[in-house]
Amino acid sequence: MGLLNYSDAEGQLLAAGLILKGSLEVGTVKPVRCRVEGHDKERRGWYRLYEMPLDSGDSLLVGSYGIWQGADNGATKIELPKLGRERLTVAQAEALKARMAADRKAAAAELAIQHERAAARAASGWAKCSREAGANAYLTRKGLPPGQLYGARITGQGNLVIPLADARARVWGLQVIYSDPAVKAKKGRDKDYWPQGLAKQGHFHLIGLVGRGSVVLLCEGFATGASLHEATGLPVAIAFDAGNLLPVAKALAAQHKGVRIMVCADDDWLQKCRACGHLTPVEAGPGCAHCGAEHKGDNAGVSCASAAAMAVGGAWVRPEFPAQRPADKKGDTDFNDLHVHPAGGLTLVSAQVSAALEAQGWRVATPARAAPPPAPQGEGESAPAGRRQAVAVMSLDDLVDRFIPLDDGTGEFLFDTWTNKIARIGQAVRLLAKGVRWDDVKAHPGWISRGAYYLDQVGFDPSGGDSNVKLNTWQGWPLQPIAGKCDKLLALLRYLCGEDNGDEVYWWLLRWLAYPLQHPGAKLASALIMHGPQGTGKSTFFQTYARIFGDYATVLNQRGLEDKFNSDWTDSKLFLLAEEVVTRQEMWHIKNELKELVTGDWVRINTKQVAAYRQRNQINLIFLSNEGMPLPLDNDDRRHLVVWTPPQREPAYYDAVNAEIDAGGVAALYHYLLTLDLADFHPKKRPPNTHAKAELIQVSKTSELRFVDEWTQRELPLPLCPCVALDLYGAYLSWCKFNGEKFPRASNQFLNLVGRLNGWEKDRYRIRPDGIPIAKQASLVIPSPQALQRGESARPDTVADAIWLGDWCVKFADAAAEYAKGGSWRS
Numbered sequence: 001m002g003l004l005n006y007s008d009a010e011g012q013l014l015a016a017g018l019i020l021k022g023s024l025e026v027g028t029v030k031p032v033r034c035r036v037e038g039h040d041k042e043r044r045g046w047y048r049l050y051e052m053p054l055d056s057g058d059s060l061l062v063g064s065y066g067i068w069q070g071a072d073n074g075a076t077k078i079e080l081p082k083l084g085r086e087r088l089t090v091a092q093a094e095a096l097k098a099r100m101a102a103d104r105k106a107a108a109a110e111l112a113i114q115h116e117r118a119a120a121r122a123a124s125g126w127a128k129c130s131r132e133a134g135a136n137a138y139l140t141r142k143g144l145p146p147g148q149l150y151g152a153r154i155t156g157q158g159n160l161v162i163p164l165a166d167a168r169a170r171v172w173g174l175q176v177i178y179s180d181p182a183v184k185a186k187k188g189r190d191k192d193y194w195p196q197g198l199a200k201q202g203h204f205h206l207i208g209l210v211g212r213g214s215v216v217l218l219c220e221g222f223a224t225g226a227s228l229h230e231a232t233g234l235p236v237a238i239a240f241d242a243g244n245l246l247p248v249a250k251a252l253a254a255q256h257k258g259v260r261i262m263v264c265a266d267d268d269w270l271q272k273c274r275a276c277g278h279l280t281p282v283e284a285g286p287g288c289a290h291c292g293a294e295h296k297g298d299n300a301g302v303s304c305a306s307a308a309a310m311a312v313g314g315a316w317v318r319p320e321f322p323a324q325r326p327a328d329k330k331g332d333t334d335f336n337d338l339h340v341h342p343a344g345g346l347t348l349v350s351a352q353v354s355a356a357l358e359a360q361g362w363r364v365a366t367p368a369r370a371a372p373p374p375a376p377q378g379e380g381e382s383a384p385a386g387r388r389q390a391v392a393v394m395s396l397d398d399l400v401d402r403f404i405p406l407d408d409g410t411g412e413f414l415f416d417t418w419t420n421k422i423a424r425i426g427q428a429v430r431l432l433a434k435g436v437r438w439d440d441v442k443a444h445p446g447w448i449s450r451g452a453y454y455l456d457q458v459g460f461d462p463s464g465g466d467s468n469v470k471l472n473t474w475q476g477w478p479l480q481p482i483a484g485k486c487d488k489l490l491a492l493l494r495y496l497c498g499e500d501n502g503d504e505v506y507w508w509l510l511r512w513l514a515y516p517l518q519h520p521g522a523k524l525a526s527a528l529i530m531h532g533p534q535g536t537g538k539s540t541f542f543q544t545y546a547r548i549f550g551d552y553a554t555v556l557n558q559r560g561l562e563d564k565f566n567s568d569w570t571d572s573k574l575f576l577l578a579e580e581v582v583t584r585q586e587m588w589h590i591k592n593e594l595k596e597l598v599t600g601d602w603v604r605i606n607t608k609q610v611a612a613y614r615q616r617n618q619i620n621l622i623f624l625s626n627e628g629m630p631l632p633l634d635n636d637d638r639r640h641l642v643v644w645t646p647p648q649r650e651p652a653y654y655d656a657v658n659a660e661i662d663a664g665g666v667a668a669l670y671h672y673l674l675t676l677d678l679a680d681f682h683p684k685k686r687p688p689n690t691h692a693k694a695e696l697i698q699v700s701k702t703s704e705l706r707f708v709d710e711w712t713q714r715e716l717p718l719p720l721c722p723c724v725a726l727d728l729y730g731a732y733l734s735w736c737k738f739n740g741e742k743f744p745r746a747s748n749q750f751l752n753l754v755g756r757l758n759g760w761e762k763d764r765y766r767i768r769p770d771g772i773p774i775a776k777q778a779s780l781v782i783p784s785p786q787a788l789q790r791g792e793s794a795r796p797d798t799v800a801d802a803i804w805l806g807d808w809c810v811k812f813a814d815a816a817a818e819y820a821k822g823g824s825w826r827s
Contacts, residue, residue, distance in 0.1 A: 127446035129153035167255035169396035173198025202247035208235030213258035231349035242304035261314035266301030317356035462520035478550030484668030511681040514673040532645030567607035632700040641687030720791025723812035759784025769806030
């Protein structure tokens, strides 16, 4: 007893082209894979056989076989001989039918797993490719402009890679176009699909964006699609081969409601005759032009294009070449060939496609072509050079590349690599293409493999030396230095420094300006206060200097300083030009905040809709003012260089300065400061003292210190002597009244300050003025010994303390009472 149809089944497999090794394998768990005659080394053939026993004791081989072509496994059932069919019982026939159905289901499941594995590998490989659009030999050969990749990418070996994606932008596979001639020669072809087992059917590459009701062009090849996009500006879907045009057309129509599809066919007019093997036109008739036999050829490009157009209610067009094409060799067939044809060009491509659109009555607005890559950083004036073009919709891959998740405990924030700033997750969600969900982003291999960063790993680090900063908001200097003329700008700065040790001030200030340019991110422990008459050129020079920093500098006024949201002038800033920020007495309470900006290590950033966070302080400040008292300084200030400017000069002087600025003075000043010898300058170098600083310290003094200064300098009609504390406070209140001080200090604050002056005392003492028999306790203020000598009120050796104190307390009280009335001046 044996297999009745073994030889017959084997013959069917061999007739289909399957290359069998040894005996047939029967009852396998999975289909048996094998190579196919006339194909490459990939095992596209398969079979799966079972043994079915018969009542006679013999058996039949049943099952199926086929050859994989894309997503179609080409399943064919083993044909049973007539004798075998007759011997099958009804139950066996039903069992065979069920087995075949189960095989089909298993094959579909296996194929789905294979496609998923291939998609994962493709997505991982795609994420590793570069977007840098350098010169590419393939694109150059195809007549396409340099600097454009049309959504493709480049591998480390220089190969061009085009993704096969679905309507939701998920990558299922890659087409690789080789750049190395040796690789092409070895493989015998210039392109491949990768990885094996990818799903091509219904997947495509899209150049441009498809809008509701818009026109989209559909073609086979990548170069064809790029030429069509260059010629028309319309979005183009690339199906990769003729057999995929119909599935892609259906996918586009399902994803984009109302879309109108114009299929731009390859004109495969010349095919090999199957009888004689010669090339013959296939649309002239069924007979071969050489042998007369039926050629059995087909213009697949046109037939598939027309079928795809019919299925979605679209239209199709084929290229019309301006010259007769040779019939003895394969040549021009597609719209890229028309583009590079000596008598063709993009204009001709555009004209033919436009005519086809007009014939359908499809009017289209002038569309935008695919966005070019960022422009290179320009020379000279800072500008948005290098900034990417804004987009309204992004593909899944592009969005994953652009945004990085931040682990801040909320999951609401991302890092935007286009702007190098923190963004809310809603911004990314709104950029997703239609039908793509956030779950697709989270499932993307690139999103998963890259991981996330903590919020405190986002930082502004121009120096690149902070190991904690993983996501740097620094994007480099926006301006290129250029050697040139900046003599008039430097002369203006020297003029502004005045004649009060002006040379020392000028050179110190120049090095102060140069240091953070030569050492990006350097924080100087000092600041400049420049004040004086209007129109002297203060703003002209320092706003010119600020332009070197671009967006890393800002001008701050009082309104900005008072705003509770401060990110616009603190976040990622290197230079701050503060103009008239503290001009009101009520605003002196922010003096300490400004001090902290000058010397503090950190700055707190409070922005809308994001929790406040801190950033390392790298801001260097200059204060400009037309006021005599621009900023209050402490008596022992060591942080500020203070300059009082001379009067303004003639208009022609400033006209010449502005002309130099317009002629490239900003870049020239940048170059000068970059090459300036810093000598012994360092970030903590103390500024030189100036007469302007001494005057500013004096006018910055609080009312109690000014009162004490005038008292100790004998400028008030009050004796400089021991006195009752409340009498001294009363004299201070009178002084405030006469000097327009609206907000005198409270007595406890005033007396506490006086008691802490060097050498002064405030305590309770026994006093007995002359003529009073009984001493009493009183809270007194006793000036320092030096002040008592100056006031000629020191205690004589022959006088007791109580009497000495008492007598002078009486004298001071009398004088203070007289002073309160506005009495005569006396010492």
